[in-house]
Amino acid sequence: MKTLVVGLWGAALVAGAIGCGDKQVAKAPPPPREIEVVQLAPSPVRDASEYLGTLMSRQSVTVLPQVAGYVRKIHVRPGQKVEAGAPLLDVDSREETAALETAKAQRTSSEVNLEQARRTRTRLESLYKEGLASAQELEQARAQVEALEANTRAAAATETQREVQLQFNTVRAPFAGTVGDVLVRMGDFVSATTPLTSVAQADVLEVSVSVPAERARTLRPETPLEVLDESGKVLLTSTVFFVAPQADPRTQLVEVKAAFRNTVGLRPAELVRARLVYNTRNALQIPALAVVRQSGQPFALVVKEKEGKTVVERRPIQLGTLGELAYVVEGGLKEGEQVAVTSLQALRDGAPVKVKAQQSPAAAQAGAVAGGGAAGGSR
Template sequence: MMSSRSKFVLSLAFSGAFTILLVGCRHHAAATPAPQAMPVKVESVSNSPVSSSDTYVSTIKGRRSATLQPQVEGNLTRILVKSGDIVRAGQVLMQIDPLKQAAAVQSQQGTQAQKKALYDYNRIELDRQKKLYEAGVVSRDAFDQATQAYENSKADYEANSALTETQKQQLGYFQIRAPFSGVVGDVPVHIGDYVSSSTVLTTVDENVDLEAYIYVPTERAAQVRTGLPVEILDSDGNSLIKTKINFLSPQVYNGLQSILAKAPIPAGTKGLRTEQLVKARVTWNTNPAPVVPVLAVTRIGGQPFVFVAAPKDGKYTAHQVPVKLGEPVGNTYPVIEGLKPNDKVIVSGLQFLQDGVPVQPMG
């Protein structure tokens, strides 16, 4: 059985040990410094003009574009151009075998010469019969017969002359000429091919007076109107030119359930050709909205986030906030959800940040 003195000594020993342990813990706690705030650059969220827009696939077309098809039938004997050639108005592009038609023209010209000779003879004869009739040498009946022969030969000659001219014009159709100056498109035919009025020989396009054909879905029928801004973009999203809608079709295209809108391409624009596919960004309206720099946005699993310097007890900590963004405008994203004006968005050192770490905002 432990005496009172032993209990007292043991109590003092426990008290001393506890005191030493407490002092050691305090010393250890004092030796571990609090984490320092990381200096970061921040930008306050502010409202800026943000455009509401949609991007559609558009086709560039020229106001002067011709598909060449023959007006006569026959075999191609000459092809004088190739794809990409620049041609002038009236230049001969192809030749269809004209031998049959040339023979028909020559035969018709021979017939015309015969009728011309008869016409000239009857005209002279009429003049002679008229003088004899006036002198009382021949009867009225003889004069009337001469008049009738002259009128018949005249009508016959004039009809034949018109037929000859038609045959000559028909001969001209055996040469395929450029309707205007431009660039030759694809040439799908070959020398020796038999062609008819349904055969496509080639195209000629003039790369001026270009237009962007934009097919706007009918859901936007209430918003689309002439005068809306349009930005033409290349395949990489780079802006080529800015224009405006100047035409709306009065009808809906059933196959696409869309409305055709046209926007003119300014003269002298480079890098655009007829039938080229581009992107057309149609801006519906512009309203103030919060924006954040592109550099402030990180993505995790496709979800965009930003870090906000959140104040707490006079200090700041990094707080990761999920956001919903609109289409980028220049170097900024419009914020649809997640932020409010004057939030301090962190734009530097994002790779070193974690949710809840202390930060020191810098302007």
Template sequence: MLLSMVAGACQSGPPEVQGGPPPVPVELQTVQSSTVLETSEFVGALEAEDRVVLRPEADGRVVEIFVRPGDVVQARTPILQLRADRSRAEVSGAIANLEAAQSSRNTAVARLRAAEADADRAAADVSLAESDYRRIELLVSAGALSRQELDRARNRRDTAIASRRAAEENVRAAEASLRETESQIARAQANRNIAVEDLQDRQVISPIAGVVGNIPVKVGDLVTLSTTLTSIIQNSTLDLNIAVPIERSRQLRVGLPVELLDEQGKPALRGRISFVAPEVSSGEQSVLAKASFTNDGSLRDGQLVRTRVVWSSQPGLLVPTAAITRIAGQTFVYIAEQPEVNPDQPTPPNGQSGQPPMQVARQRLVQLGDIQGNSYRVISGLQPGEQVVVSGVLNLTEGTPIMSAQAMAQ
């Protein structure tokens, strides 16, 4: 504390002072040096660290709701189910079509292998017929065989070549058939994936961990792609958005302390500026600043809060607001001073009068700065160590005898 309390409650009446009015019981505080803050108050809006609005990815009727507002859920948690009878049938049909296409592919593979085997045999037959033809041609040239045998060999060779061509055509046809079945499989897989995705779209899941917000729909409602089902809010950490006037932009910087204030205007949570926008809001002529706060459970996404930015801190003096009086637009305090000693008055033995110490109130003009809590910053008019009156001020005038209420009670 900047000022130490030195007085208590009055428990007995003030003693009479010889030749003058009785002293007024007051409470005093000693002015002490302390840290003075330069601050500005704003109204800011809290924003959740992560917030997702859930909408359906397909039109349908709500058949089941798995959670309640306020539930804490993990990522991939089912939130709501839409009617999926038709989607399940489409998935079953797509799977059956895919299985049929895969069976056709297996058949096409078997046909291709058979055609390739026939082509290999036909090629071997051509090779053998060609060899026989050349051998018989040599024998005919030598006169060992008749011309008729050569004609038969040529015929066998031509027949084998034709069979090989037919086998090669069968291979190409089997390959084309296989490619077609593979295309059918690809289409069937795509249709199956679409059907599965459509079925999955009928179940709404949470993409993040967080707290479930309000659920405005109920079982039986028909929803569309534009219907808001609920929201998932991750508010363990909240960002505070503050619009700082352009006049303060030169002082605004990352790292400045920021305080969230409670209903009495006292700091409840403390954070620091984490972001300063590089541009100015043209409409409001302000600069957006953000500060992050760990949520203690009392804060909500979208909540408006009182906040205070601490621009600087420096040594200085504070005086309680209760000590201030205002006259003609000026501010004053009463300080306690020792009364002037009358040299004609005899001094009690050992300096003891039997009465509590008495002082007088002196009015002092002070210049004040910003208010800080329940005190004003003192710019001029007071010095450390001086005692100011903080209670009973309305009963005082310049030179009024005063006495500490605590001293009177002794």
């Protein structure tokens, strides 16, 4: 009997020890996760759209000859910059040169005959005063002088015409610019309809974009237009000076133009990215990497106070355009609310958190990029 009592007492001690051990093994709840947040506040955002634009020179011509003949000399090469009046190429001018020499000889002959006729008239006038010449002879001398004066003027005009015609054999640049491709070679026969080359002025360019008609109705004078590089960086900024009065009947798009001084080496006929800024307004923005996507629906983790605890609430939101650092919030969030920007993958709806610091949306976006980002894998 004594042995049985001792055994029962030992079993009771063992059971008690096991019960105490179970209480010690039970895990305590994890501490709230420390996160960084941003507090939403309105900031200026732009209502802008991007289009494909075409650059055009404000001065660009295709050079044609004004005479027919064989190309004797080419003075320029493609891509060369020329001044106004600089020679581009020469067309065979031997025929025009001979015609000019003939005109000069005719003028000289007329001047000699005119001088002789004037001397004869002067002599007859003296003889007429002395009664040694008749009035008829004097009238004939005077008429001869007038006829030779007219011939001399005609010869001089013919010479001037030949000089002008000879100048056409040297094709010159109509204005300062850059030479395009030279389309003819030495010895080619050209006529007045043969394209020789082109000259384009690239110091001031126009950019032309086609926008939807409903967007064109909202345009106003001096609407900003930005020319972008391939990475989206602004190269040049200008303002709209022309909006087409009617839409293209085939595409229903409206042409819009802006001009700018070309300081970055763009070329006419180049295609560029262009952005029209229709309006500027105040709106809430959320850092791009603070957005969690699920099945295409964007969510934000909003910090809330619930039953005395700080937790995050997974809330669907509506996003607008994406800027350089953040999305425009069109719905689902309110001014003054705090949104988590770190540890997004580890947070679940209703998870307790501890707010570490508040940042501006731009600073939060920069920090998330520097830290490797946490939202990319939750989309």
